[in-house]
Amino acid sequence: MTAKVLLFINGVPPKTFPDLESYSLIACSDGAFHYLKENGFPLAQLDFISGDFDSHSGKDENVYQEKFIYTPDQDKTDFEKSLEIIQKKGFNKVDVYGGSGGEMDHFLGNLTVAFKFKEDLKITFFDEYSKYFFAPNNLVLNEVKNRLISLYPFPSATNVFTKGLNWPLQNETLDITNRIGTRNFAKENEVQIEFEKGNMVVFIGNKELT
Structure with a gap:
């Protein structure tokens, strides 16, 4: 342990x-x-x-x-x-x-x-409501289906790619002054999040959305 x-x-x-x-x-x-x-x-x-x-x-x-x-x-x-x-x-x-x-x-x-x-x-x-943390550049979340997933740039993250979210991101940039990635949710049990540069806080809801 x-x-x-x-x-x-x-x-x-x-x-x-x-x-x-x-x-x-x-x-x-x-x-x-x-x-x-x-x-x-x-x-x-x-x-x-x-x-x-x-x-x-x-x-x-x-x-x-x-x-x-x-x-x-x-x-x-x-x-x-x-x-x-x-x-x-x-x-x-x-x-x-x-x-x-x-x-x-x-x-x-x-x-x-x-x-x-x-x-x-x-x-x-x-x-x-959730747990949250600064994400590494490559992150895999397990057992998160139907949970709220928010991606918050701090202050920016470039070339963001996600798999398993209801609204996926494909090599996009998140920036606190322009576009953030909050209030998404997982449509799969496994969610993949990757970004090239920058920093991002990931929030994972404690409960499944109904």
């Missing part, structure tokens, strides 16, 4: 938690610590909690003081600082919960942070 990290950050809390046994390391930002505590997360399974801790006080937090990693740099977000710690620990695959929802500037900021790390970390975001 590939070693991977589960990271919670301070967006909308997940309604359910993933299987914790499938992760080699579990961490959160200090903002996410509050919603984990409120929603019955087994806090003892956290390996570290990163942040400036200006919102922390009280006996409950003091119990986990040894897991706090103080990161006061105000020029970086808590998400970015958490990823730096994860990278230094030698991991390269990260599942992120709490990356979207709420104030949308946080969501866009989190995408930008993920972009900065995309060469070194495979980061996948999960929320109530």
